C-alpha cells in the first residue's frame with residue numbers, strides 16, 4: 001500500500017479494537033505504553049486527535065507523537081467550538097447556541113478517549129485517538145454526537161438493557177480523484193464499474209487492488225471487516241462489520257470512511273457515501289441491532305428461535321412510530337431523501353417484516369442471533385446520530401409498551417403505513433415538533449440539529465443546480 005512504512009507493520013501487530021464498552025465485553029486496549037514504545041522505536045511519529053463532527057467526519061490536528069505523550073494524552077487539547085457548529089463547508093453560521101461570532105468562536109477542551117487509540121495503517125507512522133469535546137470545566141458537550149450516543153445507551157440501561165450493533169454500509173467508487181471531479185463540477189463522473197455486479201466475484205484489477213488494500217488496512221487498524229461485496233449499482237461496494245458493542249461500532253465508522261477516502265485518493269478513485277449520488281442510486285447505512293440483558297438476548301422469547309419477546313415487539317413498534325419523527329438524525333441532507341424510492345431496496349414506509357428487504361425494519365436471524373436490521377439510515381448519516389435515533393425510538397416503544405402492528409409479508413412498497421419523510425423540510429418540521437425528540441435528546445440538542453438541517457435547506461433553496469439548467473435552460 002502506498003504510504004505504508006515498514007515501521008507500521010510493528011504497529012499493525014499491536015493494533016487492537018477500541019476499548020471498554022458500556023455493557024459490552026471489554027476489548028484488549030492499545031495502551032499509552034504501547035504507543036510510547038512505538039514512538040521510541042521510531043515506528044510512530046504522528047498522533048491524530050480526531051473529533052467526530054456533526055456530519056460524522058473526523059476533525060482535529062496531527063500532533064507530534066512526543067508532544068502528544070508529554071501533554072495531550074493527560075491534559076487534553078483545545079479546538080475551536082465551530083467544529084461542532086457548522087455546515088459541511090465549514091462556513092461559520094449564526095443560530096447555534098454553542099458558539100458564534102457573538103461568543104468570539106471560543107475554544108472547547110478536547111479529552112482523548114484513550115481506549116480508542118489505534119494505528120492507522122493507511123497513513124505512515126500514524127496512530128489515531130478519538131477526542132471528546134468538553135467544556136473547560138470538564139462537563140460534556142450535550143450536542144457532541146459521541147456524547148448523544150453515550151446518553152442513549154445510558155437511557156436504555158434503565159430498562160436493564162444494552163445494545164449491540166453491526167454496521168453495513170455502501171459507497172460508490174468513481175474514476176478519477178475528487179480534485180479532478182471538482183474541476184468538471186462533478187459532471188460526467190464514471191463509476192469504476194459499469195453494470196450491476198451484485199455479488200460478482202470476478203472483480204477487475206483496479207477494484208480488486210482497492211478492495212484488498214482496504215481489507216488489509218482495516219484489519220491492520222484492528223477493525224476487520226466481516227465481508228466486502230460488489231453491490232447492485234455501477235461502482236457500488238458494500239462493507240459489513242462484525243457485530244459488537246454499539247459505541248465501538250460507531251467509533252470505527254468515521255475511521256473506516258477515512259480509510260476509504262485515503263486509499264481511494266491513492267488509487268486515483270473518488271469514493272462517495274452520498275445517499276443518492278445519482279438518480280435511482282441508493283447508498284444505505286443499515287444498522288443491525290439487538291438488545292441484551294447481561295449475556296441474554298432480549299429480542300426472542302426465551303427458548304424460542306423466531307418468536308419475538310414482548311420487549312422485541314415493543315422495540316419494533318417504537319421504531320416504526322419514533323423514526324418518523326427523527327429524520328434529521330438518519331437522513332441529514334436534502335439528497336438523503338432521494339434515496340427512499342420504491343424498488344431501491346431502501347424503505348419508503350415504516351413497516352416491519354421477517355427477512356423482508358422492502359421494509360424499514362427487517363427481522364433476521366434466529367435464537368440468540370435474532371436481530372433487527374434498520375434499513376432507513378442512508379450512508380451519508382452520522383452513525384452516532386443514526387444509532388441514537390434508533391435507540392431513542394426503541395426506548396420509546398419499550399417505555400410505553402407500544403403494541404406492534406401487523407407484519408408485512410409481501411411487497412411493502414405497495415403497502416400502506418406511515419411514509420418515510422419525503423423531504424428534509426418535512427422531516428425537520430416533524431423533528432422540531434417531536435415530543436419524543438425533546439424527551440430523548442433535550443431541547444438544546446434538538447435546536448442544534450434543527451439549525452443544521454435549516455442550513456442545508458437554506459443552501460438548497462438558494463443555489464441554482466445543474467438539474468434546473470438541464471430541464472429549463474433551452475426551454476424557458
Ligand SMILES: NC(=O)CC[C@H](N)C(=O)O
Pocket residue numbers: 170238282283284285339344345346347357375
Ligand atoms: N444491501 C441492500 O440491501 C441494498 C440497500 C440499498 N442500496 C439502500 O440504500 O438501502
